[in-house]
Amino acid sequence: MQLQFLEGQHLRQMLLAGAALLQERKEEINSLNVFPVPDGDTGTNMSLTVTAAVREVEMAAGDLGSIAGALANGSLMGARGNSGVILSQLFRGFAAGLEGKVEASPMEFALALQEGVKTAYRGVMKPVEGTILTVAKEGARAALQAARRGEDILGVLESAIGQAEITLNRTPEILPVLKEAGVVDAGGKGLLCIMQGALLGLKGEDLAALSQPAEVLRPVQEGVGEEPAALTYQYCTEFIIKGHGLDIEKIRLRLSDLGDSLIAVGTGEVIKVHIHTNHPGQALEIGLEQGTLHDVKIDNMAEQHREVLAANPPEAAGPGIADSDEVQAEVGTGVIAVALGEGITAILESLGVERVIDGGQTMNPSTEELVRSIENSRYNKVILLPNNKNVILAAQQARDLTKKEVLVVPSKSIPQGIAALLAFDPEADLETNGQEMTAAIEEVKTGEVTYAVRDSSFNGQKIQAGDILGLIDGELSVLGQEPEEVVLKLLEQLVEDDGEILTIYYGEGVSSAAAQELAARVSDAYPQCEVEVYEGGQPLYYYIVAVE
Amino acid sequence: MTIGIVCDSTADLPEDLVKEYGIHIVPLKVHFGQEEYRDGVDITAGEFYQKLQASAVLPTTSQPSPGEFVETYRKLLEQGIDSIISIHISAHLSGTHHSAEVAKSMLPEADIEVIDSWQASTVLGVLVLEAARAAQAGKSKAEIVDLVNRLKERIRVFFMVDTLEYLQKGGRIGKAQAFLGSMLNIKPILTLEQGIIVPAAKARGRAKGMEQLLTKMEAAIGTGRQRIMAMMHAANPEGMAELEKKARERWQPQEIIISTVGPVIGTHVGPGTLALIGISP
Secondary structure (H helix, E strand, O other), rough: OOOEEEEEHHHHHHHHHHHHHHHHHHHHHHHOOOOOOOOOOOHHHHHHHHHHHHHHHHHHOOHHHHHHHHHHHHHHHHEHHHHHHHHHHHOOOOOOOOOOOOOOOOOHHHHHHHHHHHHHHHHHOOOOOOHHHHHHHHHHHHHHHHHHHHHHHHHHHHHHHHHHHHHHHHHHHHHHHHHHHHOOOOOHHHHHHHHHEEEEEHHHHOOOOOOOOOOOOOOOOOOOOOOOOOOOOOOOEEEEEOOOOHHHHHHHHHHHHEEEEEEEEEEOOOEEEEEEEOHHHHHHHHEEEEEEEEEEEEEHHHHOOOOOOOOHHHHOOOOOOOOOOOOEEEEEEEEEEEEOHHHHHHHHOOOOOOEEOOOOOOOOOEEHHHHHHHOOOOEEEEEEOOOOOOOOOHHHHHHHHOOOOOEOOOOOHHHHHHHHHOOOOOOOOOHHHHHHHHHHOOOEEEEEEEEOOOOOOEOEEEEOOEEEEEOOOOOEEEEEOOHHHHHHHHHHHHHOOOOEEEEEOOOOOOOOHHHHHHHHHHHHOOOOEEEEEEEEEOOOOOOOEEEE | EEEEEEEEEEHHHHHHHHHHHHOOOOOOOOEEEOEEEEEEEOOOOOHHHHHHHHOOOOOOOEEOOOHHHHHHHHHHHHOOOOOOEEEEEEOOOOOOHHHHHHHOOOOOEEEEEEEEEEHHHHHHHHHHHHHHHHHHHOOOOOHHHHHHHHHHHEEEEEEEOOOHHHHHHHHOOHHHHHHHOOOEEEEEEEEEEOOOOEEEEEEEEHHHHHHHHHHHHHHHHHHOOOEEEEEEEEEOHHHHHHHHHHHHHHHHHEEEEEOOOOOHHHHOOOOOOOEEEEEEO
């Protein structure tokens, strides 16, 4: 099979298949996390990011430029975790390379891949080699060489994949931590999966073997993106419904009688609807039953004229972005934090956080969720506390996507977030708060206790799945068999002076009695320190300890 | 031209300074249930904190009546004092200033100046002390009034309470209201701005709280050698000793006034309170 030109339909196929393969392999990728901690989410994060992209692509018009743009916007808003954000940057550059095109030659395709790499590198303050960036870079380079040799689209993609695989296997040689852990880079592997899936999709091969992610792809969209021979339903109708307690299933049910190519995606507050129908008015009425209508587009497909949904710069936004012109925000500063655990959420709210975003099991909210929270804040200025190093990039991306003034304070743990929060002054301007809050983070040390999800090694020591791990400021420091023992071992390294405050947040699965007993032991061991215990209720981490 | 300096018992000035400069104090009252005590007259600070610990009921406070002020002013005038300068606790925190104003209006032929200090406790005390010193040095009434009015803009206090409970129950919590309900053991650092209690910072634990007191003061008055500083505590001698040591290290003040928070103020801030006072340049 030869493919001389890449068209919209091809790109769409590539994406759907790439997403499917990634979805299938995501657990495998999760297990490649350097530290064998239970929230090693690269696979899940990248999969969710791509899934969001696929949703946008499904609703886009059929030409290459539009699909590439939908890919960029969808992944931008859906980006979560550092790997997800970098992936969205790769897609963004790639899409920019294909802008306005109806078809791409192998050379144009390869150049677009290069654009992706450039954009991704630009988006990271300190690019680290031996990660997804290197895999993408060398893959794109091989693609360019193949294009120069006169290969077709398939040949270019195959060359890129071949090189990407070689580079991926080399990543342990580039990054010592990978070698130590005995793994290749998870982000790089995720990218490779997407590319491999894309190739399979392009060749039309093995689609049965690639499972359709049931919760993501809607039932087969006939007519979406293709020029139908005969139009059963004439009007391509799209709109966003906003409200509270929106019932997606109900809306879908009601709309399904009106036409086909129905897609309804969203949350209880925002739903994006796409349908081909002969009665767009009725479709809109159904939306009005539930909430208010926004971004309404009705196209007469018979005129062969489609408005493009997502070929605009990011500020034009994707689904679910609250229209900030609607409500006047109060003058003042709100703080939004990412956290998990009922107890921790309650503490943060009691300390003045306006809204706590539940990052999900992996504590990684998507860029879109962050943007939406910012838009929904009462205030015109917002401070974001990511409380997790894997959320910082998405938080920064969200900051750049909203019209409000936003400051991201780079907190990497709950204790850091709380320390920053204590330094927050609602009367001060963003810059002052930024300085004070960032400085406050330096004053606290964080210890975290969790379990190993797989065998690994660390500092020459063997880790077995199930062992208890102790981390200090995100670095693996202590191994043990019992969470309480590990806490005590961590404290040995963390506590330096007299008069320090030791705060213990115990997670779900730890009984109050066990926590109190541990606190008593800690008090005995450190009589000159103040010891406090709180029920954090966080998953995955038995204990989070703050030393300040 | 003899000038008499009058203040109220919330000035929390050490006894020896009161005597040295002949300052006249009108006492507020502390009520434990039905029992009534004149602040500093019928009950001392030490006795107060002991009683506070033992008492099931929270005490309340009340201002001196205009009549009590009239009595004090009259006595002074009969002794031959020509002018009275009456300096008092912030009108936002107590009705004492108002009582004094009423008393003044009842003595229209007397030369009485009533000043709202915007302060309380030894912060007020320092203002009163400086006024009394100026009076002893022979300054005119106008000069002294001017001195007090300018000083009250420059004087700074940062204080740390053990719990906001006392301020809240006594109704003087002001803008520190925002600190209520913090689930962690947060030590609120507070200050006075134009007579109202306002939050200044938050800290985890006493050690960090003390650091904040010093840091905030330094931001307010700088690091240069200080002429005069003051500090007071409520049943917290160890904390006071540590704060004094640190303040001396940082500013080497020529004069330090150490005082205890008296019963009336103590009712509203509670035991454990530490406070630091300085004058900005």
